[in-house]
Amino acid sequence: MSNTLVTVLAGGVGAARMLSGIIQVVEPAGVTALVNVGDDLELHGLSISPDLDTITYTLAGEINPETGWGLNGESWQAMDTVKRYGGISWFGLGDRDLGTHLYRTQRYREGANLATITAEITAGWGLALKLIPVTNDRLRTMVTLDGDGPDDGLEVSFQEYFVQRRHGVPVKALRFDGASLTSPAPGVLDALAAAHRVVIAPSNPVVSIDPVLAVPGVRDALIARRADTVAVSPIVAGAALKGPADRLLKELGHEATVVGIARWYAPLAATLVIDEADAGLAGAVAAEGIRPVVAPTVMRTPELAAALARTVLDA
Amino acid sequence: MSNTLVTVLAGGVGAARMLSGIIQVVEPAGVTALVNVGDDLELHGLSISPDLDTITYTLAGEINPETGWGLNGESWQAMDTVKRYGGISWFGLGDRDLGTHLYRTQRYREGANLATITAEITAGWGLALKLIPVTNDRLRTMVTLDGDGPDDGLEVSFQEYFVQRRHGVPVKALRFDGASLTSPAPGVLDALAAAHRVVIAPSNPVVSIDPVLAVPGVRDALIARRADTVAVSPIVAGAALKGPADRLLKELGHEATVVGIARWYAPLAATLVIDEADAGLAGAVAAEGIRPVVAPTVMRTPELAAALARTVLDA
Numbered sequence: 001m002s003n004t005l006v007t008v009l010a011g012g013v014g015a016a017r018m019l020s021g022i023i024q025v026v027e028p029a030g031v032t033a034l035v036n037v038g039d040d041l042e043l044h045g046l047s048i049s050p051d052l053d054t055i056t057y058t059l060a061g062e063i064n065p066e067t068g069w070g071l072n073g074e075s076w077q078a079m080d081t082v083k084r085y086g087g088i089s090w091f092g093l094g095d096r097d098l099g100t101h102l103y104r105t106q107r108y109r110e111g112a113n114l115a116t117i118t119a120e121i122t123a124g125w126g127l128a129l130k131l132i133p134v135t136n137d138r139l140r141t142m143v144t145l146d147g148d149g150p151d152d153g154l155e156v157s158f159q160e161y162f163v164q165r166r167h168g169v170p171v172k173a174l175r176f177d178g179a180s181l182t183s184p185a186p187g188v189l190d191a192l193a194a195a196h197r198v199v200i201a202p203s204n205p206v207v208s209i210d211p212v213l214a215v216p217g218v219r220d221a222l223i224a225r226r227a228d229t230v231a232v233s234p235i236v237a238g239a240a241l242k243g244p245a246d247r248l249l250k251e252l253g254h255e256a257t258v259v260g261i262a263r264w265y266a267p268l269a270a271t272l273v274i275d276e277a278d279a280g281l282a283g284a285v286a287a288e289g290i291r292p293v294v295a296p297t298v299m300r301t302p303e304l305a306a307a308l309a310r311t312v313l314d315a
Numbered sequence: 316m317s318n319t320l321v322t323v324l325a326g327g328v329g330a331a332r333m334l335s336g337i338i339q340v341v342e343p344a345g346v347t348a349l350v351n352v353g354d355d356l357e358l359h360g361l362s363i364s365p366d367l368d369t370i371t372y373t374l375a376g377e378i379n380p381e382t383g384w385g386l387n388g389e390s391w392q393a394m395d396t397v398k399r400y401g402g403i404s405w406f407g408l409g410d411r412d413l414g415t416h417l418y419r420t421q422r423y424r425e426g427a428n429l430a431t432i433t434a435e436i437t438a439g440w441g442l443a444l445k446l447i448p449v450t451n452d453r454l455r456t457m458v459t460l461d462g463d464g465p466d467d468g469l470e471v472s473f474q475e476y477f478v479q480r481r482h483g484v485p486v487k488a489l490r491f492d493g494a495s496l497t498s499p500a501p502g503v504l505d506a507l508a509a510a511h512r513v514v515i516a517p518s519n520p521v522v523s524i525d526p527v528l529a530v531p532g533v534r535d536a537l538i539a540r541r542a543d544t545v546a547v548s549p550i551v552a553g554a555a556l557k558g559p560a561d562r563l564l565k566e567l568g569h570e571a572t573v574v575g576i577a578r579w580y581a582p583l584a585a586t587l588v589i590d591e592a593d594a595g596l597a598g599a600v601a602a603e604g605i606r607p608v609v610a611p612t613v614m615r616t617p618e619l620a621a622a623l624a625r626t627v628l629d630a
Contacts, residue, residue, distance in 0.1 A: 042424075044421045045360045045361055045362070045421060046420075077389075078411065078414040079414065080411070081417075082417050084439045087417065087418040087421060093417075095413070096393065097396070098392075098396070098413060099393040099394065099398075099399070100396055102397050103400045109357075120400055120401075
């Protein structure tokens with residue numbers, strides 16, 4: 001395997017699959033993921049970092065393949081007890097998974113920062129790549145709801161939108177609470193500067209990648225690497241593979257096609273990988289000022305993930 | 316069943332069995348337990364109240380009969396994950412049990428106090444008696460270790476002594492941290508004043524009952540009811556049935572016999588129930604100024620617990 005240094009801007013599920021492909025084709029020790037923390041939450045007194053955990057569990061080969069989040073072989077005894085008391089149960093925490101949040105919370109109380117804790121957790125699963133939360137500081141994606149109902153104008157946390165409301169309600173605005181007060185975690189800017197290849201994973205651009213870029217210094221560091229940056233479109237044939245990216249893009253005034261993605265990423269990346277299903281839009285992508293590369297992008301198997309990784313690294 | 320009002324000063328296991336007997340012979344709605352909180356702890360960011368939970372789980376018929384603490388049908392998936400990271404694992408938290416601590420911690424964060432949370436938890440298990448933490452404020456039993464080793468003079472929390480060191484180290488002093496700043500929880504003093512019978516459960520007098528009495532106002536309220544107060548000796552034939560009460564009493568300069576218990580409780584209770592094994596010491600008990608009642612006190616079965624409850628109520 002090559003010793004190429006690869007740095008990946010990452011959300012959850014899509015980024016986890018992209019990373020699983022990349023570590024098949026380059027030395028994992030040279031791979032760094034800069035991970036969104038805007039979805040993090042505190043619940044039951046525990047500090048929960050869903051994107052970091054989804055990547056960790058996926059690369060450990062322990063992700064629940066049915067849900068795409070949480071661990072294989074889960075049990076739900078703790079949640080059953082919480083439900084007995086009428087407690088908060090809309091955010092499902094399996095018993096195995098809970099151990100991660102217990103550990104993270106205890107280490108926070110001991111004064112450790114999220115980057116240190118994340119390194120300990122990934123070591124616990126034997127991962128060789130580097131997972132860095134984009135910041136150790138508090139940054140929270142807040143969602144302003146839209147529509148005719150009583151929730152019109154209500155601002156909720158990302159997980160209250162995404163999980164509690166199953167992203168089934170219209171959105172009128174996003175805000176990255178606290179972002180201006182954050183700094184990049186140690187190693188984030190270096191990883192962007194040193195990489196042979198920077199990758200924007202096929203994560204949700206508005207709620208997974210944008211909060212990463214909202215940390216002061218990260219967007220500029222990425223723009224400085226534009227020539228070596230490849231984005232992978234999370235939109236295939238006008239739809240998100242998973243989650244509400246397509247609807248969110250439209251609701252926020254963008255085009256939910258690879259052309260809309262091209263427009264969004266053109267200032268940041270020289271190249272955009274689009275799916276074969278969108279080959280007919282390659283010209284329109286190029287017209288946005290970003291070079292299109294057409295390839296299969298749906299990572300249904302490890303082999304497809306590895307093939308996409310090769311495309312991204314060779315682009 | 317009689318509508319006798321019974322108020323019980325309670326620690327964990329011994330008190331739980333005593334209460335299980337009492338609610339067999341009087342209307343449970345008239346029974347109030349004033350429960351020790353000195354053993355409470357924060358771990359993994361969770362608020363844990365071992366004595367409250369032991370009583371709750373016992374009266375719900377869900378206690379793990381092998382350990383005397385924790386829940387039946389437990390699994391340990393969360394702790395297995397914590398161990399994967401090298402986290403704190405000396406305080407065993409089963410998956411079912413964890414749900415109670417998640418709920419309690421979430422409710423604390425929402426501003427509820429421990430008495431309110433406890434009422435919600437006992438309602439969740441369908442308990443009809445009233446469980447009241449003796450105080451809603453922070454009170455922590457601190458243990459100063461003794462001996463020749465490097466820990467001589469070290470002050471640790473109760474659970475660091477009791478669980479982490481398996482109460483296998485000598486003790487030179489106890490301190491109830493924060494006690495002077497606490498107030499009795501609502502209902503505590505009323506329950507003492509209104510009871511037809513006050514019971515001091517066969518809990519550890521130095522680390523379970525004494526912290527209850529350390530809450531300003533409680534000791535005086537108990538002394539005012541001395542004539543109607545019955546204590547049950549936790550020492551039988553010179554030994555504690557469970558835990559380190561016998562050793563602790565000796566290490567702190569007391570006599571680990573029913574006579575030592577008599578001396579300890581004489582200012583607080585008119586009557587002391589001692590086991591048949593200690594019948595020969597009845598005279599020495601009486602000489603301490605407390606009336607001895609001899610009865611079987613080892614609550615091996617629900618029937619024996621009910622019989623002891625009858626003895627205590629009729630004494």
